[in-house]
Structures are given as structure tokens and as C-alpha cells.
Amino acid sequence: xxxxxxxxxxxxxxxxxxxxxxxxxxxxxxxxxxxxxxxxxxxxxxxxxxxxxxxxxxxxxxxxxxxxxxxxxxxxxxxxxxxxxxxxxxxxxxxxxxxxxxxxxxxxxxxxxxxxxxxxxxxxxxxxxxx
Numbered sequence: 652x653x654x655x656x657x658x659x660x661x662x663x664x665x666x667x668x669x670x671x672x673x674x675x676x677x678x679x680x681x682x683x684x685x686x687x688x689x690x691x692x693x694x695x696x697x698x699x700x701x702x703x704x705x706x707x708x709x710x711x712x713x714x715x716x717x718x719x720x721x722x723x724x725x726x727x728x729x730x731x732x733x734x735x736x737x738x739x740x741x742x743x744x745x746x747x748x749x750x751x752x753x754x755x756x757x758x759x760x761x762x763x764x765x766x767x768x769x770x771x772x773x774x775x776x777x778x779x780x781x782x
Contacts, residue, residue, distance in 0.1 A: 685755040687733050692752075695760040700726055702759050704748045706739055715762055 692698045696716055700723055703712045709723040716723070727746040730736040736746040752759045 681755055684735075684750055685757065687735060688750065688752065688755060688757060691730060691733060691735060692757070697726060698752060698757065699760045699762065701730065701735070701748055702752050704736055704746055706742065706745060706747055708742075708745060 688701075692701050696718060699716050700712055700718070703715060704723075704727065709720045709727075712723045713720040727736055731738075731746065735750065736748055739745040739747045
């Protein structure tokens with residue numbers, strides 16, 4: 652075995668060790684992330700707003716979550732402190748989540764499909780008037 656073969660074996664061994672360290676570091680990190688998320692997102696509304704924070708505007712998230720826009724913005728500011736959201740690089744007034752709830756084992760609340768009854772009513776009235 653020459654010197655370059657030994658170096659290759661050493662390099663592979665170092666890579667294997669680094670992969671093992673990375674695996675355990677990710678595992679421990681995700682456990683801590685889950686703890687921070689669970690402490691910060693202590694109800695379904697917060698979980699929903701957090702999960703929807705992927706580049707959507709605060710008015711859009713507020714409409715879906717049935718809260719005021721200021722509530723969304725207030726949560727974003729609060730969540731930026733522990734580092735679970737960041738300012739979106741493309742939209743300076745929007746935040747985005749750093750982790751998906753499902754990837755750390757937190758259940759994501761379902762969004763109920765709501766029908767805009769005023770729009771539906773006006774469509775029905777229009778069609779009836781045409782008859």
C-alpha cells in the first residue's frame with residue numbers, strides 16, 4: 652500500500668465520521684427545534700399562521716386563519732426572536748417559516764374551505780335576473 656492509498660482510506664474514514672456526527676447533530680437539533688416550536692405555537696391558530704408563513708402576505712394569511720392582519724405581523728415579529736421565522740428575501744415585509752411543522756412531527760391544523768356567501772349569493776341573483 653502506497654502513501655496515496657493510505658490518504659484515500661484516511662479521507663474516507665474522516666468523511667464517514669463526519670457523516671455520523673452530522674446525523675446525530677441534526678437529530679438533536681430537530682428535537683430542540685420541536686421544543687421551541689411547541690412552546691411558541693401553543694394553539695391551532697398560531698400553528699396555522701406559522702405553517703402558512705411561506706411567502707404569503709399577512710392579509711392572505713389573515714383571511715385564511717380568520718384573524719386580523721396585525722395579529723399575523725405581531726406573531727412574525729415575536730417568532731423572529733427565537734429564530735423560527737426570517738424575513739423573506741424577496742418580500743421585505745413578509746416572513747417565512749424556517750421549519751415545516753410536519754417535518755418535526757407537529758400536526759398541522761387543517762384549513763376549512765369557506766365559501767364566500769356574498770359572492771355566491773350575487774352569482775345566484777345574477778343568473779335569476781337573466782331568466
